[in-house]
Amino acid sequence: MSTEISFLSNARYGKDKVRVLRVVRQGSLHLIVEYNVTVLVEGDIDVSYTKADNSVVVATDSLKNITYYLAKVSPHVLIPERFALHLGVHLVSKYSHLHKAFITVEQLRWSRISVHNGSESKEHPYSFLRDGDEKRFVKVEVDASAGKNHLVGRVSAGITDLLVLKSTGSSFSNFVRDEYTTLVEVDDRIFSTSVDLNYTFAPIELPCPKRDDKLDFNIPVADGQGVGTVWDTSVPDKARKVTLEVFAQDDSASVQATLYKMATQIVQDHPGVASVSYALPNKHFIPVDMKYIQVDNLTPSNAEVFMPVSAPSGLISATISRK
Numbered sequence: 001m002s003t004e005i006s007f008l009s010n011a012r013y014g015k016d017k018v019r020v021l022r023v024v025r026q027g028s029l030h031l032i033v034e035y036n037v038t039v040l041v042e043g044d045i046d047v048s049y050t051k052a053d054n055s056v057v058v059a060t061d062s063l064k065n066i067t068y069y070l071a072k073v074s075p076h077v078l079i080p081e082r083f084a085l086h087l088g089v090h091l092v093s094k095y096s097h098l099h100k101a102f103i104t105v106e107q108l109r110w111s112r113i114s115v116h117n118g119s120e121s122k123e124h125p126y127s128f129l130r131d132g133d134e135k136r137f138v139k140v141e142v143d144a145s146a147g148k149n150h151l152v153g154r155v156s157a158g159i160t161d162l163l164v165l166k167s168t169g170s171s172f173s174n175f176v177r178d179e180y181t182t183l184v185e186v187d188d189r190i191f192s193t194s195v196d197l198n199y200t201f202a203p204i205e206l207p208c209p210k211r212d213d214k215l216d217f218n219i220p221v222a223d224g225q226g227v228g229t230v231w232d233t234s235v236p237d238k239a240r241k242v243t244l245e246v247f248a249q250d251d252s253a254s255v256q257a258t259l260y261k262m263a264t265q266i267v268q269d270h271p272g273v274a275s276v277s278y279a280l281p282n283k284h285f286i287p288v289d290m291k292y293i294q295v296d297n298l299t300p301s302n303a304e305v306f307m308p309v310s311a312p313s314g315l316i317s318a319t320i321s322r323k
């Protein structure tokens with residue numbers, strides 16, 4: 001095989017879709033998390049591709065086993081950002097020839113079931129319901145290329161598949177009108193989207209494991225700058241809240257304008273967030289034309305019956321970065 005005109009310019013491998021449910025028992029109160037984990041590594045692994053030499057390969061099966069083992073022993077397992085960093089730090093510390101780990105943790109929504117006891121409503125200690133398709137995710141890169149004692153973490157996190165709809169409070173007008181335009185201007189329309197939100201933190205220095213088994217991972221002590229950093233566990237809920245509140249309350253001139261308001265608010269609220277990206281499909285709902293039966297369902301104030309259109313949809317995206 002000729003190696004003169006080509007070379008291996010990039011190589012990364014690992015396990016995708018490692019599904020794990022973890023139960024943490026606090027007496028009779030149980031806490032649960034369900035994750036889909038992707039665990040990928042880079043390093044001195046070229047010969048496994050170029051020379052069929054597997055001696056450098058930590059099997060993807062082993063990477064899966066390590067993921068489950070960390071889910072068992074990591075004190076950080078309930079917080080996706082911390083669990084992902086712990087797993088990444090463990091991999092690059094344990095294997096001298098692996099220099100980078102890329103961990104994605106997607107968290108599925110389990111909420112407690114409310115039960116009534118007389119007139120009192122209480123959250124059940126160990127019964128849960130799948131609370132929608134929305135997922136929280138974190139993407140972590142643990143980079144040991146500057147040495148095993150100089151670990152750098154790059155973290156982004158966010159939400160996917162958060163489906164929202166408002167039945168008024170949205171307009172779209174003043175756009176380019178030319179020979180291709182058929183869309184009419186509207187001062188009242190349905191706005192629905194499935195929110196994909198991704199916010200990125202500035203790179204962080206990570207503590208290196210000291211123990212021989214490389215399983216220890218200590219979160220740095222808060223230095224007073226904690227708010228807005230990757231260690232601030234309130235960021236996901238606050239970013240979700242801003243997304244929902246701006247969506248509901250903005251008198252939307254367009255998906256673009258509402259997106260910008262959401263993103264700028266998150267950058268403003270969290271000093272540790274370096275940038276915020278949204279991808280918002282514009283899920284169209286078309287008022288059904290009932291002229292055939294002499295019924296007006298088209299003028300915005302009379303539009304009551306809509307046809308949801310799954311495709312095509314608009315797709316509006318942007319990244320807002322801290323200066």
Ligand SMILES: O=c1[nH]c(=O)c2[nH]c(=O)[nH]c2[nH]1
Pocket residue numbers: 172183253254255256282314316
């Ligand atoms: O909010 C919108 N932005 C667009 O860019 C667009 N384009 C379109 O046809 N409808 C909409 N709505």
